[in-house]
Amino acid sequence: MNRVMVRTVVIPAALAVVVGGSWWLLSPGDPGLGIVDVLLFMFAAAVMELLPINLRDGRGVPTSLAVVGAAAILGEAPHVVAAIAGGGCALAWLVDRRGGVVTTLRHRALVGWALSGMAAIGAALGPATWQGVTEAGAAAELNAGAAVAVGVAIIVGIPMLEVLTRLDIVGRYWFRRMIETVHENGLVGASVTSTAVLGALVHPVLGHWTLATMLVPLLAARVGLERLGLGRRAYDQTIRAMSRLPEQLGSVSSGHGVRVAALAREVALELGLDAATVADAVRASHLHEMGRIQLERDAPAGQRELARAGASVIREVADLDRVATIVELHGRGPVEGSDPDTVSARIVAACCELDRYAPDPAKPDQRHEVVIRLLRHVQDIDVVAALTRVIDRVGVEAP
Amino acid sequence: MAGHRGLTGYVASTALVALAAVAWSLPHVDARQAAIVCVAVLTAEVFASTFREEVTASLSSIVALVAIIIGGPQLAIVGALGALPVFLVRASDRRVLRASFNSGQYAISAGAGGGAYLLITTTTGAAFPDLVTLLAVLAAAVTHCVVNHALVAGVIAVSTPDRFRDTFHTIGPSLAMQVPYAGIAILTVVVVERASWWALALMAVPALTARYGLLAFHELDRATDTMVRSFVKAIEIKDLYTRGHSERVAALSVHVAEEMQIPYEQRRLTRYAALLHDVGKIGVPLCIINKPGPLDDDEFAQMKLHPTIGAEILRDIDFLEPAIDIVRYHHERLDGRGYPHGVGSEDLTPVVRIVTAVDAFDAMTSTRSYRRALTVDAALAELHRCTTSQFDPDVVAALETCVRRLGWEPTVEFASEAELGGAEVPESRAGESAALQADERARATETRYPLGPVDEPRGRG
Incomplete structure (x- = not known):
């Protein structure tokens, strides 16, 4: 059994079983859902499974967690919650067959199982059931301890676990990535959690109609966040397309900007730079040859003039001051300094040099030559070491 | 009253x-x-x-x-x-x-x-x-x-x-x-x-998230808008002659699209595509772009590639995908004698036809290195003359309505390099082909093929 298998399957499964198993010890054994409700929850989970919230990098946050979380807060047994989550996932797969159903199904079932256990632990530790004040009819009620526990699991626990299962990609700075992931998913997590709590709260009043109403605000949140995700993608793609402008002049190989940006992103992550700096380093990598547009009319320029002209073009046309600074710095030859912009500039310079050189890292002699060449070019052993690790991990695409 | x-x-x-x-x-x-x-x-x-x-x-x-x-x-x-x-x-x-x-x-x-x-x-x-x-x-x-x-x-x-x-x-x-x-x-x-009233906070979280997402989207939308405009600025760094051309084509195209009751989302895309319709000129050598005299065959062949290059540059931008045909086909004609693909009316959507006509109109009503701007009436007459073969009659009618309503004037706000260098800019000649005028660098064909399609030379003028 290899390490990836242990990390992605065995540990999460063991955690889920241990946490979920606590339900049998701690739950009062008074489930709130009948068979019709369970089927309705499963159907709602399937619908929401088809409507994830897509943030950056194409990773969708499943909104079906709201349905599963509500079932967990209502005190359902782990196997029932896991069945709701897994059944919803399977039903959704019948409609949209993209992606690996087995992996997703396993993930959802484990999460459902664990959420139920978390709810039981929260209910045991937290205060007794809170009951709403009402003049007539059934009152809304909520187990606050279970709600808090499920909220913590959805907002913090699940994103953190997902980072841990991607340690080979995330690298040494896994704790920073965890914090960034929790921060990035915070709004979605809060919306999903509040929807789950709301559902559990109003279920005693609305019964079968709970799901049809409780999910409306979450769907509104999805519309807003989906729009935001689309906007981010459009912005990034526009910058990526701008990298093709200097390539059309013929003096830069096709796809150079995109390849440098891909390498720079990995190196920046490897060096533990924060998310904003990584984003700007990627943008600078896309745009680092923009100076060629301005200098085409003049005599051939050196790297320094090219970078300065590029920074000037970026400041003039795109209003991206930090990106312009990184582009300007990357052409100055070896620059000293440990501030994020200077480090980013060295990353861009190293990745650009590597892409121009187009080595075959599988050949030891070329690898040695690459390292010497990069060290001479950027004079930053950390950047070069990170770049070689990236080469080892992802390889280098020849131009 | x-x-x-x-x-x-x-x-x-x-x-x-x-x-x-x-x-x-x-x-x-x-x-x-x-x-x-x-x-x-x-x-x-x-x-x-x-x-x-x-x-x-x-x-x-x-x-x-x-x-x-x-x-x-x-x-x-x-x-x-x-x-x-x-x-x-x-x-x-x-x-x-x-x-x-x-x-x-x-x-x-x-x-x-x-x-x-x-x-x-x-x-x-x-x-x-x-x-x-x-x-x-x-x-x-x-x-x-x-x-x-x-x-x-x-x-x-x-x-x-x-x-x-x-x-x-x-x-x-x-x-x-x-x-x-x-x-x-x-x-x-x-x-x-x-x-309880406090429980409304549970509803407020997703509602505020939705509001945050939509407002942040609009911030980003504006930033993307700036980035798209920056493409145009980047082209204008290279091509001094067409400064302001893309912005005018975009503005007038949106007016025409509104006049033709094109839906909002398509109008938005039309504006972006009209802004970017000449982005492919970045791939045409500077000596051709800024050449003061007529282009020879090789030079014109390179110039004819700019719609294809433009479409290639923009291919990765998902939200522009439905509008890339505008960039790709903005020099095509209804009779299939345009360039670079030679496609006919069946491939030219209403928004492509709009940008094609507006591009031609703005080219005719702008001062260029090889001639001064035509009057609005002369340009409209030329567009009407070329309807059915080159331009959609409905588009030209809508364009005329917009131009009259807006009080459109020929563009004299920017100077060509010839003017900047003190050279005299020739007066426009009546009866010049709108199609050929439409292509800013088709001055070579303007003299060689004054009234016909680009693939049917009528001899040098």
């Missing part, structure tokens, strides 16, 4: 009916509840967001539905008064008239929705949250929406040449929104009546 009287009469009638409804409702409502609903409506209107030119999202109709469930139509009618201060402040002109109508139609719509709810619940004797009452909330939402649209369509029909049904038929998307509105209203009432 008669129209003005009709508008005043319509607004006065609406306001009077609303006033009567308020007067009838006041004795029947709980003062505390009425104050809360008024404040909620006021807050909803203050935080109403205009997300694009046709859509303003306000939660006041949800507040009206909640008021209907809690206190019947009377509470909803009185609650509509909460919007009055916002309407008074927001109106740019004829404040009293606008605020009277808007508040009046809010109250009448709320009353109608409340009436529908009351009718169903009293007839069946159902109590909230029975299934019948939940359906009654939906009926109230639909009634509220229909009456609201009818009153607005009425005031537009009275004050503008637009017909009632032309405005009323836009009700579709609003009707679809009534299902989620009813859902949120039901949830709110259950939370408030059966739990």
